[in-house]
Amino acid sequence: MSWGFLAWLLPVLMGALLLSAGIQDVRSREIANWKNAAIALLAPLWWVAIGLNPWPGMAIQFGVALLVFALFVGAFAIGQMGGGDVKLIGALSLWLAPLHLLDMLLAMSVIGGALTLAMLVEHRVRCRTTAIEVPYGVAIALAGLLALREPLLNQFIQ
Structure with a gap:
């Protein structure tokens, strides 16, 4: 298996995991730990597949993720x-x-805000008095899928 093939396969796998996480969050308001772990554990393979240098590239990537x-x-x-x-x-x-x-975090906040407003309207229309539980995993997954276009489409631009 070549690294070029992995550069396409890994984001596709991550996209499938994101879709699955978003759907699960809508259904049960939970996201399985194994999905989050799989996304995290596939990232180092992605770094190697795209040719990210261990220092400082991978270190910066890990540090920023840890901060977030x-x-x-x-x-x-x-x-x-x-x-x-x-x-x-x-x-x-x-x-x-x-x-x-x-960019992903900005998209996530806009999508999450729209989702929250839609759920608030739905809550009021149905005259519910319980607390609103927003499946924010949907916003995260959609923003992540939007962010996937960058590594997939721009990895060959030098």
Whole structure:
């Protein structure tokens, strides 16, 4: 198996895992740990497949992902996000270059805001009094899928 083939196969696998995580979050408001772990564990193979240098490339990638994970653990600690969502963001952060990660986080917040508004409207229309549980994994998965276009389409541009 050549690295070029892996450069296409790994993002496809990650995309399938993201779709699966988003669907599971809608159905059960949970994201399986094995999906987050698979996304995270495939990232080093991705780094090798795209020719990322161990130093400083892989170190920066890991450090930025660790920082993003730590920030979202703070959101979890104050009850603003679920644990599966935080783990999914952390795992996805391993895949994206810092600037593309910022784009993904921006897209995630816009999609998440729209999803929250839609759920709020649906909640009010149905006259529900329970707390709204937003499946934010959907926003994370969609933003991650949007971010996939960069490594897939631009890996050959020198």
